[in-house]
Amino acid sequence: MKQILAVLLLCAAGAWGADETRAVEEAERGWARGVTANDFALLEKVLAPDLVYTHSNGLVDSRDSYIESLRSGRSRYLKVDYSELKVRHITPDVALTHCRALVVTLQQGKETPMNLALLHVFVKRGGQWQMVAHQSARLPQ
Numbered sequence: 001m002k003q004i005l006a007v008l009l010l011c012a013a014g015a016w017g018a019d020e021t022r023a024v025e026e027a028e029r030g031w032a033r034g035v036t037a038n039d040f041a042l043l044e045k046v047l048a049p050d051l052v053y054t055h056s057n058g059l060v061d062s063r064d065s066y067i068e069s070l071r072s073g074r075s076r077y078l079k080v081d082y083s084e085l086k087v088r089h090i091t092p093d094v095a096l097t098h099c100r101a102l103v104v105t106l107q108q109g110k111e112t113p114m115n116l117a118l119l120h121v122f123v124k125r126g127g128q129w130q131m132v133a134h135q136s137a138r139l140p141q
Helices: 001-039 040-044 064-074
Strands: 046-056 077-091 095-108 110-126 129-137
Touching: 001 040, 001 077, 001 095, 001 110, 001 129, 040 046, 040 129, 046 064, 095 129
Parallel strands: 046 129
Antiparallel strands: 077 095, 095 110, 110 129
């Protein structure tokens, strides 16, 4: 009986992990949808109020300053095309995503493609996964 219970608990833990992994991946993709569609309601849901957003050029934004740059048109994302997206759970309420993506932005009226490595930190708050940190680095062309 104890063996059956142990197997059932392991199966339940595996299923919980898969569900949480999918939820983190959905939050990750929510960021990409939000920035490319200028969906500010989605961004306010997926980006934590205490977000630290470090761009590949070293500039740092808060959630409010990041969203404001999108609202004003100073920043414009045309595409986020993932070639790799991995989720790693650190604790039940903290997860990392490590991604590689082609990100195309509009800078001074010119499309600018960048191959980026992205590291995002997500925290589960109130049942919702939210990004609390973004770090990107440009990859060689």
